[in-house]
Amino acid sequence: MIIKPRTRGFICTTSHPVGCEAQVQEQIDYVLQQPGIEGPRNVLVIGASTGYGLSARIAAAFGAKANTVGVYRPSQATEKRTASAGWYNSVAFEKAADAAGLKSFSVTGDAFTQETKAKTVELIRQELGQVDLVVYSVASARRTLPDTGETVNSVLKPIGPAYTNKTVNFHTGEVTEVTIEPATEAEVKNTVEVMGGDDWELWMNELAVGGVLTENVTTIAFSYIGSEITKAIYRDGSIGQAKDHLEATALKLNGKFAAGGGRAFVTVSKALVTQSSSAIPVVPLYVSALYKVMKEKGLHEGCIEQIYRLFADRLYYGAQVPVDEQGRIRIDDWELREDVQAEVAELWSKVTSDNIEELTDLAGYRREFFQLFGFETDGVDYDADVNPIVDNPKAI
Template sequence: MGGHPAEGHHAVSSSGSTTTTTRHITPTQRGYLIVNSHPEGCARSVTRLWESVPPAPTRGRAPVALVLGASAGYGLALLLAGLRRHGIRGVAVGFENAGNDRRTATAGWYRTARAAALVREAGGDITFLNADAYADTTRADVLKLLADRYGPVDHLVYSLASPRRTDPATGEVHHSVIKPLGRPYSSPSLVFDAEARPQLATVDLTPASEPERAATVKVMGGEDWLLWVRALADENLLGEGFTTVALSYVGSGITAPVYRHGTIGAAKEHLEATAREIQADVLAGRGRAFTVVAGAAVTQASTAIPSLALYTSLLRSALGPDRWRTAADQAVDLWAQLTAARPLTLDAHDRIRLDAWELDPAVQSRVAALWSDPAAALASDPAAPRWFHARFRELYGWDVPGVDYAAPVETAVPWPN
């Protein structure tokens, strides 16, 4: 979404057209959604991510990558880590709102603009498309761009998270829900008051209906991933040694009733079954397909899941800052495995696992102890919820160190050509 109207002024050219828009912006927050984004804060957060990725001392051939969902979360981290570590080139797809005279652009719009600047500074060659990755027209545009400019794809990263998806075959719009399956769910949750003080609340969810479960699988499962790989195969755009990965999550037994055993978990199971279908039927010896089980992270997608904010804060408390693995850390790890710099870390279901640091039994035992009395846990380590609040706000460009939020800022940032 874009932001709320904000006071500001427009600089007008001699021809009368508006050329710049500077505004004083203040964040308008609704729970774990901030409906206006700060351009400089978003840009600086991307720079911080980039600088956290160690550059590779040497590189071989620059692989061609297609990253779907490249404007946020793990997709953005994998895009930048792939560029800085391995010099990837190719296409990055996001779906963002430009904003208008009354609203800021979405945070992903501003993040993409800064990511493109970093690509240019690094001498890279990545084309950024603002388009719905679920649409057949987007697939056609990407395939043409690949054929004309980049050639066969070495790595397809599928990192889409959306509340809805239009089925390209039927035109039906499916809406995902976050609900348990089979039984109601009640859990403590973490909220923040107007002064950003952590508070405990309770979340109560009724079980999903079968249509709700099926719709969530349609949105968040593997159907669209399969369409993308088939399209690449049909156009002879699979590189030698082609690998595709889709991002997934398992998480703790603490969150399992609303996540892994809920509607989102049903979608992730479909995603994992799709990996096997792609491997056996579509690729048939011409490449590899894996789901990647990442560890916990503070992302726009994860903050929408009830109780995950509290769990993530307690996990941070259990681990401490030195053992936390950021999305960038995990992206570096994944690229090392995809490029054979390190062996694949596969589980019994042939999923690449990046979450050992989170699911270490000793760590989970400590989290469970904290979860048994979350009020005491938050009181004993107030730095953990403060850390979560800062990371959540940074997703929208707020509370980023080094940004002057009192100054007006240019909000009309162009999408990179």
Template sequence: MSLREIKPGNRGYLYVNSHPTGCRAEVDRLWQRTPAPVGDRPGPVALVIGSSAGYGLAATLAGLRTHRMRGLGIAFEAAATERRTASAGWYRTARTAELAAEAGTDFTFLNGDAFSDAVKDEAAARIAARFGTIDLLIYSVAAPRRTDPLTGAVHHSVIKPLGADYRAKTLVFEDGTPRLGELHLPAADEAERDATVQVMGGADWQLWIDALLSKGLLADGFRTVALSYVGSDITAPVYRAGTIGAAKQHLEDTARAIDTRLGGAGRAGTVVAGAAVTQASTAIPSIALYTSILHRVTGTGWRTTVDQAADLWGRLTGDGEPDTDDLGRIRLDAWEMAPEVQAAVRTSWEQVDADTVATAADTGWFHDQVGRLYGWNVPGVDYAAAAETDVPWPAPPSAGI
């Protein structure tokens, strides 16, 4: 037992600790927002890579609650120490496992570096022992670096524009009060672009498919999707037209290559999600301001990660092929990319200044959402009470896995 009274340790968007009770309560809130079960029969066997945060967590919760998904989730999280709490994803995974067990689903979690051969081998062994094959693989990984298992080279991703420097408005919370700032990012060089593609592109996704295919672990009719984002023209210079965009393009190219390799035995594609407040998105310059304005514009039309994940599962498990755009991508971002929404966001973006930022953008909402990623600002949580920080990682079932 390690009961502690925890205070938020943060500066702006960066939190160095998390609150276990808050993380638990936030997962419960997301769980309750997902649609009720569609039946009582066991669902598809799925492997979710990146299951502890963002869209990967949302897809895991929706798969478990609504579709009684079986299988394995993979995340890379840190345990608590004498000086620090565990990572937020650690606590979220612990609660997700409890909810999965309460729902009677056969789903467990593996903690490790998904980029490594060792984790791929361990995951394959667990799948083979308990399920034989998998029906679905959801790839939702965001990381700052990757060690290439084939070469041993360590690649570091960067968030930079390509071709020209980027100057834009940005949202700053350094003193706890939102204010408008000015951002300047130099253009990435070719090495930085290539490194970002190695980390955030489709290379690892391809290695996962190769590893599972070589061991005969893909069921007939297998499907795999990777999460992506397109976003607005407003943020395109630092996102879709930047180093991250190059990585996303590689991810989409990889989807087509995997789809070709699977042939008629399976399908592969990418999923374009809408904007969200996630640990990954908060690291992208200007996204905070854009997202805050977008939330003010859309109001009740805002689609959360679990809303979109529920939509994705409906498309993946429905009859026939899911609707795709002209590039073959499943689109979950129609609510964000509607012309009238983007026009309103652009007007606010162009007009917002230091005096109007608090009214033109939902800055308080955004800051609150960032805190919730780490278990802070969650309604109903008594942050003055001591919390148990030493929460165990979910134990695998006694048989099979």
């Protein structure tokens, strides 16, 4: 099969196994070029196949030489349909970890279910004994609640009045004005149930009851605050309520595990190109302007650079992890620098369809979007015939 990107709105429906493998290797190479991390020995990453979860698994394995377990949804290919990028990423990671002599295991399933949790506990018990780092990086639009069986959906909407601002179709470069209607109370509640801290806490409780956590376990989950431009749609919106709940959960988990030296943190990261963020009005335009400014200042980081800095300069740098007044680890500090935000705001006020390519890094945004799916990667022949079916013999 000759695999080309096929888009439907803000979704790419195909992915490229060779391109995904090349990008995983790029992340590994970056970590191997950095000083080693005196960090975890056995790591569980829940939501391990893309984004920050994948980068955390790579940094732990190739930076700290840790053994890893990754949990992610199965999405194998057929002769007519490619697998997901996450599937190809995970196969590539397993292959590289084996070559490096590192233990790695994959549990495939819905992270929200009790079945997946139980499978993971049993695998850790049999293969690693215990884990000393748990990374929770689940990003999903829906969740089936364990108590009721009801499936609820999250929304990315403002709370209060409707919100109007600029947005861009990043495929065409057309800048328009968009108005987003506010979330209902029910939508806010559902968003918290999907994207808040409930499932993180369930995972930690299940792992603790199963006896597969070290006494001094560290656990982290990811959040975002962002700028004034995105505040109404993000931090002050429905997703912000979920992130508030996530942060409250971290404090709760800290209380639960502190007696044995355990720690729980929410890590606030910078804005990046992701499949979910590309569908949020306003955000692609903001990220395009942010990339322009941060690249010119030599401050730009992708997932792997952010995660390496989190591990090497925060979590495992010294006895005391630097946190803000809410107890959060901040690796969004460069994004929110006053000079960076001032320049982004200036670009925002000027950008139109006519000058967007000049004023922002929309081209970089587009390229990173397609790279999420294994496309536009240097050194890959996209005209070559490839087999989309790639097995992962380590996945259970």
